[in-house]
Amino acid sequence: MSEQQTYEPGTHPDLPPPPNMVGIIGWIRENLLGSTTNIVLTVLSVYLLWVIVPPTLNWLFFNAVFEGASRDECRAVMAEEGVKGACWAFIGQRFELFVYGFYPETERWRVNLSFILMLAALVPVLWDKTPSRNKMMIGSAIAPFVIGWLLIGGFGLEPVPTDKFGGFMLTLVIGVTGIVGSLPLGILLALGRQSHLPAVRIVCVAFIEFIRGVPLITLLFVASTMLNYFLPPGTTFDLLLRVLIMVTLFSAAYIAEVVRGGLQAIPKGQQEAADSMGLKYWQSMRLIILPQALKISIPGIVNTFIGLYKDTTLVIIIGLLDPLGVGRASLADTKWQGLSTEVYVFVALFFFVSCISMARYSLYLENKLHTGHKR
Amino acid sequence: MAATSQEPVTERQPLWYRVVYDKETRSVALQVLTISLLFAFFFFIIRNAVVNLEAIGKGYSFKFLWEPSNYDINQTLIEYDSRSPHWRATIVGILNTLLVAVTGVIIATIVGFIMGVLRLSHNWLINRIVYVYIEYVRNVPVLLHILLVHGVIVNTLPRPKNAISIDDTIFLTNRGFYTPKPLFEPAMWAVFIAFLAAIGFTWWFRRYARKVQDATGKIYPVFWICTAAILLGPLLVFFIAGSPMTWEMAELKGFNFKGGLVLRPEYLALTLALALYTAAFIAEIVRAGIQAISHGQTEAAFALGIKPNRTMQLVIIPQALRVIVPPLSSQYLNLTKNSSLAIAIGYMDIVATIGGISLNQTGREMECMTIVLLLYLSFSLSISAFMNWYNKRIKLVER
Numbered sequence: 001m002s003e004q005q006t007y008e009p010g011t012h013p014d015l016p017p018p019p020n021m022v023g024i025i026g027w028i029r030e031n032l033l034g035s036t037t038n039i040v041l042t043v044l045s046v047y048l049l050w051v052i053v054p055p056t057l058n059w060l061f062f063n064a065v066f067e068g069a070s071r072d073e074c075r076a077v078m079a080e081e082g083v084k085g086a087c088w089a090f091i092g093q094r095f096e097l098f099v100y101g102f103y104p105e106t107e108r109w110r111v112n113l114s115f116i117l118m119l120a121a122l123v124p125v126l127w128d129k130t131p132s133r134n135k136m137m138i139g140s141a142i143a144p145f146v147i148g149w150l151l152i153g154g155f156g157l158e159p160v161p162t163d164k165f166g167g168f169m170l171t172l173v174i175g176v177t178g179i180v181g182s183l184p185l186g187i188l189l190a191l192g193r194q195s196h197l198p199a200v201r202i203v204c205v206a207f208i209e210f211i212r213g214v215p216l217i218t219l220l221f222v223a224s225t226m227l228n229y230f231l232p233p234g235t236t237f238d239l240l241l242r243v244l245i246m247v248t249l250f251s252a253a254y255i256a257e258v259v260r261g262g263l264q265a266i267p268k269g270q271q272e273a274a275d276s277m278g279l280k281y282w283q284s285m286r287l288i289i290l291p292q293a294l295k296i297s298i299p300g301i302v303n304t305f306i307g308l309y310k311d312t313t314l315v316i317i318i319g320l321l322d323p324l325g326v327g328r329a330s331l332a333d334t335k336w337q338g339l340s341t342e343v344y345v346f347v348a349l350f351f352f353v354s355c356i357s358m359a360r361y362s363l364y365l366e367n368k369l370h371t372g373h374k375r
Numbered sequence: 376m377a378a379t380s381q382e383p384v385t386e387r388q389p390l391w392y393r394v395v396y397d398k399e400t401r402s403v404a405l406q407v408l409t410i411s412l413l414f415a416f417f418f419f420i421i422r423n424a425v426v427n428l429e430a431i432g433k434g435y436s437f438k439f440l441w442e443p444s445n446y447d448i449n450q451t452l453i454e455y456d457s458r459s460p461h462w463r464a465t466i467v468g469i470l471n472t473l474l475v476a477v478t479g480v481i482i483a484t485i486v487g488f489i490m491g492v493l494r495l496s497h498n499w500l501i502n503r504i505v506y507v508y509i510e511y512v513r514n515v516p517v518l519l520h521i522l523l524v525h526g527v528i529v530n531t532l533p534r535p536k537n538a539i540s541i542d543d544t545i546f547l548t549n550r551g552f553y554t555p556k557p558l559f560e561p562a563m564w565a566v567f568i569a570f571l572a573a574i575g576f577t578w579w580f581r582r583y584a585r586k587v588q589d590a591t592g593k594i595y596p597v598f599w600i601c602t603a604a605i606l607l608g609p610l611l612v613f614f615i616a617g618s619p620m621t622w623e624m625a626e627l628k629g630f631n632f633k634g635g636l637v638l639r640p641e642y643l644a645l646t647l648a649l650a651l652y653t654a655a656f657i658a659e660i661v662r663a664g665i666q667a668i669s670h671g672q673t674e675a676a677f678a679l680g681i682k683p684n685r686t687m688q689l690v691i692i693p694q695a696l697r698v699i700v701p702p703l704s705s706q707y708l709n710l711t712k713n714s715s716l717a718i719a720i721g722y723m724d725i726v727a728t729i730g731g732i733s734l735n736q737t738g739r740e741m742e743c744m745t746i747v748l749l750l751y752l753s754f755s756l757s758i759s760a761f762m763n764w765y766n767k768r769i770k771l772v773e774r
Contacts, residue, residue: 038498041493041496042501197402197409199410209756213751217718218730314518314716341530344519344522345523355513359514
């Protein structure tokens with residue numbers, strides 16, 4: 001400390017911040033060990049992770065058996081190593097069943113083709129930079145009918161009865177039909193609920209409140225046990241079609257409430273301005289009110305779609321074979337008994353991936369349509 | 376204007392012209408059309424139903440409700456056996472549904488609020504863990520959760536013989552959780568009265584404290600005094616009355632436990648799965664509600680010298696509740712309606728009793744489904760009426 005440099009006041013060069021305030025250490029100090037509560041929380045969560053994550057990963061991957069012809073083979077492999085894990089061989093063996101259900105093997109190309117068609121039809125709907133989008137949209141509008149023809153058959157293709165539908169394919173059929181059908185119906189119901197005509201309003205309110213007041217499963221029961229009584233004697237009605245109608249009506253009621261929220265959020269001045277411009281009811285709805293209302297309702301609408309998609313699992317209760325149903329049915333095979341956890345985890349993964357991609361798309365859409373006002 | 380190019384609409388024009396061009400006439404015509412279509416539809420389906428039922432000789436009557444049900448229910452809150460009539464089975468189902476709904480709502484609310492607050496924590500790790508958990512739960516169907524939890528309870532817990540015992544009073548087995556059952560002696564009524572009195576006192580004291588605060592600015596520690604009154608008051612009476620309660624312990628007899636209070640795997644799985652599923656949604660609602668309150672509110676409160684705790688209590692939470700309550704109520708409704716999935720694991724709720732076994736035994740689909748639908752409708756309407764009332768109470772009073 002022989003010579004100490006002196007500075008004129010105000011001329012000292014800026015010192016770097018102390019090393020424990022920046023970089024990784026600084027980040028850890030701030031985000032993990034900031035205060036006593038913070039330290040306690042961090043310790044607790046590290047402990048929680050330590051307890052939960054390694055055994056789960058072991059069960060899922062490291063100790064799991066991926067090849068084998070029966071549950072006993074899986075067990076034998078695991079017993080050799082003295083560990084416990086999942087027996088994914090089961091999923092591998094029954095994979096086709098999980099995807100196609102009992103759809104005839106020779107006709108499965110139709111399912112694949114339908115899937116590709118669906119993806120192709122979705123592109124112009126979901127992605128606004130598609131080249132010549134308007135023309136492509138016409139294709140998207142036709143696609144559902146083509147897919148329906150492909151799956152059911154007739155007109156040159158071998159007909160496949162709908163009780164052969166199953167697996168993920170059935171989930172997609174119910175989910176996509178429900179989504180496509182319930183949006184327009186829901187918008188109409190929401191408009192009806194806001195209508196100035198008392199009769200229309202009362203009918204819409206009664207319908208919406210009834211559907212929202214009962215669980216989907218009871219409606220499916222109604223569809224499977226009672227619907228035949230309400231049809232002219234002698235008519236039969238495909239079970240899958242009944243389910244599709246019920247699911248569509250069910251989620252239309254929920255969509256209607258979401259859209260109503262959006263409609264109510266639009267200032268009254270918008271409608272008055274449209275009226276003073278001499279626009280007719282449908283013109284003002286189509287050009288002024290609905291574009292704004294639907295934009296606000298996007299998160300709610302997508303949430304309803306996700307809910308609908310998840311609710312497709314309920315059809316196993318009335319005997320349709322969705323992935324869960326197929327899985328449970330194949331567990332009845334003595335070779336594979338007792339592997340229910342594997343089935344559930346596999347099906348959960350499928351739903352997780354599809355639902356989370358819908359949620360992410362809704363986030364992207366929200367951000368894209370957000371015109372200003374965001375800090 | 377469009378009207379100038381058309382002839383003005385008057386009474387003298389033919390009806391079809393007025394329907395097309397006159398707004399008033401058109402709206403009347405539209406409504407008449409709606410109503411008549413509706414009536415035609417109902418007439419059509421009811422006529423079909425009558426014809427179809429007559430063809431198989433069934434009719435529509437609720438007399439079967441008084442016939443013996445001939446099936447057993449493993450979990451009942453009221454006395455019931457297989458000779459009891461169908462209406463009694465229905466009541467057992469209703470009570471079981473309500474039991475799941477009430478316990479589920481309570482657990483879901485508590486867990487949901489805690490997770491919602493943790494989601495806003497500055498601690499990065501806990502924040503992420505809760506986030507991952509919420510995303511997992513929300514994106515997997517509730518039916519899968521129920522089956523998974525049920526599977527875990529039934530497959531991984533030990534048999535009654537080597538039950539996991541907690542202090543030899545609570546036993547966890549794959550046939551359910553066995554806990555001691557409280558047996559009340561007659562003097563217990565004094566304790567219940569003390570409890571009610573404590574609640575009454577709480578209600579009065581809150582109003583009194585508010586009055587004192589308005590008049591003098593003095594603040595009583597209302598929360599602590601009320602908590603003490605509710606907890607300690609009945610406890611004191613309990614000891615004065617000479618502890619009028621004993622516990623009936625669960626004991627291992629043969630292959631299973633006897634006595635005690637048993638929580639069956641079906642009930643546990645359903646309640647836990649529904650509660651945790653709904654809690655994830657509630658957590659997001661709570662987070663959104665708190666985030667919706669602008670930061671300026673906190674800053675203003677601090678600028679007025681209000682302490683952080685009081686800021687939360689007096690400024691943030693009352694405002695956040697207004698955002699939280701409407702979606703919260705629909706989550707409660709969802710939980711109640713989702714409890715109908717009980718049928719997948721064999722818990723005897725409304726759908727499984729009157730809408731399941733009774734329906735299959737008597738073959739009265741119409742009557743049974745009518746009862747089920749009406750029951751759920753009345754649940755939903757009463758929950759939403761209550762929540763609307765509560766919502767109105769806490770709503771911002773605007774002038």
